[in-house]
Amino acid sequence: MSTLWRPAYVAIGSNLQSPRDRVLEAMTQIAALSTVRTLLGSRLYLSRPMGPQDQPDFVNAAAGFLTTLSPRELLTELLEIERRMGRNRQERWGPRVIDLDLIWMLDAVVAEPGLTVPHPGVSIRNFVLYPLADIAPTIKIPGMGTVFDMKHSVSGEGISVLE
DSSP, X not given: OOOOXXXXXXXXXXXXXXXXXXXXXXHHHHHTSTTEEEEEEOXXXXXXXXSOSSSOOEEEEEEEEEESXXXXXXXXXXXXXXXXXXXXXXXXXXXXXXXXXXXXXXXXXXXXXXXXXXXXXXXXXXXXXXXXXXXXXXXXXXXXXXXXXXXXXXOOTTEEEOX
């Protein structure tokens, strides 16, 4: 029986403890999973926080890769990476060491407690769409359209490429 490898896309963000380093560390940890192949990473972006503004700006990126995991299994792995990196889930949209959000997986539309794929906020969040457009501009997210079209429908205000 052959193993099915399918594309998955994850948004990555951090605004605490050297955010650039935390984002790169998260990419490394995702790529190290035995169930992941061919990780592509976007450029790094600096963006204003969503929600409370009295916190540092975020460093954001996107990662695309092939995986044999189901959406729920991948979410479990992402949450474990967050835990190992010191994520403390207290304040909604508050500061964080690392945030890993499953954005979309091929042939996976999921609406379960704690997991919605495609991610419901992807079409309106420039800090997700700009990095995602670096690595997968032509993917079509069900019910939303292509990443390229969505990127061009949101404002670029408050986001810039991190040099």
